Amino acid sequence: MNFNQIGQVALQLLTLFGLKVLGAILIWLIAQRLIDFALKLVRRAFRSQQIDPTLINYLLNIIGVTLKIVLIVAILGFFGVETTSFAALLAAAGIAIGAAWGGLLANFAAGAFLIVFRPFKVGDFITAGGVTGTVTELGLFTTSINTPDNVLTIVANNKIFSDNIQNYSANPYRRVDLVAQIHHDVKHNEAIALLKAKISQIPNVLQNPAPDVEIQDFNFAGPVLAVRPYCNNDHYWQVYFDTNKAIRETFNEAGYPVPEYRYTVNGSSAHAINNVIPPLSEIT
Incomplete structure (x- = not known):
């Protein structure tokens, strides 16, 4: 060798x-x-x-x-x-x-259906698969969503397709839902008029439809006003926070008292109590 x-x-x-x-x-x-x-x-x-x-x-x-x-x-x-x-x-x-890996193929098929039916597109602000945020990419098997706190979240296409999808960017505007508590002694019509005038001046608040301010509920502190301005989805959070500021500024400028809970306690007279509670001699 x-x-x-x-x-x-x-x-x-x-x-x-x-x-x-x-x-x-x-x-x-x-x-x-x-x-x-x-x-x-x-x-x-x-x-x-x-x-x-x-x-x-x-x-x-x-x-x-x-x-x-x-x-x-x-x-x-x-x-x-x-x-x-x-x-x-x-x-x-x-x-x-x-x-x-049947689930992988299911995600692929779900991605194809999302492309065909188009419930959302890249750049839309949605809630899908339990995640709310802006769609950055629709891939073969997953969809990338950037949440409002700037966290990139990867969601399986099948989970999105099999669940409810809310597309906040599909319509030209959306409603901001807030509430304002007023005191019992405050005239509600006056408070409503002041709030409507103040909210209408907030940047990016739509005038058509005009902001809604109405009595929504009552509690121990007084009437609760529903404050609902309308805006484009891109300006939602700006309008949301500015409306909260407008509520506080309006009530402070009007000098409204701070809401407080009120209770009415009906007591019994001493004679009635004596009639209800027998003396100790009778008990013994």
Whole structure:
């Protein structure tokens, strides 16, 4: 046995394998750059056709995943792996994975239905799957929602599609719901008129429909006013906080007393108490 020849052959094989590995890495890096460049071109082409951003992101995800699968198959072919056998193996693996990960396929199907039925789009402010926020991306399996406290939340598409969806951006305006407590002695019609005038001056409050201020309820402190201005969804929180300030400023400027709970206690006379409670001599 000639160990020198064996060593030379082994060195040649390792060198060839190493060159193939380096070539595969180089192919992967170059192809990845080309895929990214192609996706940018496709995105630019879609935007020039005024296609909705939600649909653009969804299509780009599908194209990107497909191109990466083709790249992996090509690299395996570069190593001498029979791609036809790999394709059959990939199909069999796909069936097995699909059976094991039914939820993943359900999320994919739900994403397709969300694209078709369009209950919301990227940029809409929604409540879906128990999360409230602005939609930043609708992907193949998940939807990214940025909550008002700036937390990016990833929600499965199937959870969104199987639950109720509230789209606050679908209508041109929405209502801000607040309440204002007034004292028993305050004339409610006067308070309503003052509040309507003050709220109408708040920036971004719509005049059509005009703000609603009416008596909503009563409690021990007095009447409770429902204060409801209307605004565009983009200005909701600004109008919400400014309306709270307007309520306090209006009541302070009018000199209204601070609301307080009132109770009326009806007591019994001493004679009545004596009649109800017998003396100790009678008890004994």
